[in-house]
Each structure stands twice: as C-alpha cells, then as structure tokens.
Amino acid sequence: MEADADRFLLMRFGVLWRLERGFDDCFPLSPAEGVDVEASGSGYTVRAGTGIVEILSKRQAIRFSHVAGESLAAVSARLMT
Numbered sequence: 001m002e003a004d005a006d007r008f009l010l011m012r013f014g015v016l017w018r019l020e021r022g023f024d025d026c027f028p029l030s031p032a033e034g035v036d037v038e039a040s041g042s043g044y045t046v047r048a049g050t051g052i053v054e055i056l057s058k059r060q061a062i063r064f065s066h067v068a069g070e071s072l073a074a075v076s077a078r079l080m081t
Contacts, residue, residue, distance in 0.1 A: 004053050007067050007075055008060075014079035015063065026078060027063040035065040 015025060031037040036047040037058070044061035046053045048068035055061040067075045 001051075004051065004068070006072060007070065008053075008055070008064055010072055010075050011063055011067050011079070012060065014075070018079060025063075026081065027066050029062065031062050031065040032068070035068060037061045037065055 011027075015027070018024070018026065031046075032048075034049070036045075038045050038047070039058075040054065042054055043056035044054070044058050046055060046061050046065050046068060048065065050069035053061075053064065053068070055064055067078070070078075
C-alpha cells in the first residue's frame with residue numbers, strides 16, 4: 001500500500017513537472033491493458049495484478065493504471081522520456 005502511494009505521488013508530481021516545462025503528458029488516455037478502472041462511490045477503483053487502489057480523479061486513476069506494480073525507478077524513467 002505504501003509503495004502504491006509512493007508510485008502515485010511520483011507519477012502525479014512528475015506529470016506536473018512535465019506539463020510545467022511544456023512536455024506532453026506521457027500517459028495514454030485509456031487504462032493500461034489488463035488493468036480495470038471503474039467508477040466507485042468514492043472515485044475510481046484501479047484493479048491491477050498487484051492489488052486494488054482507490055483514486056478520486058478518473059484521469060489520475062487511468063495514469064496510475066500504467067504505473068501499478070512498477071518500481072519507482074521505472075516510473076521515473078517513464079516520466080523522463
């Protein structure tokens with residue numbers, strides 16, 4: 001769970017960093033293959049092979065679907081390309 005929070009924060013701040021510098025959002029507009037993103041009472045549920053996470057924003061849930069289960073190094077590398 002803590003690792004998911006770390007991934008989410010790195011992803012979120014990394015996207016903001018990219019956008020502030022004029023780079024495109026590096027995440028597709030649809031969920032990652034094999035990961036379900038569904039509306040729930042509290043926002044959106046992301047179900048990946050690594051577990052289940054609740055996220056308030058649909059766009060953030062879709063972005064997170066692409067980093068679920070990745071190492072922080074892999075998330076950082078994705079954000080730097």
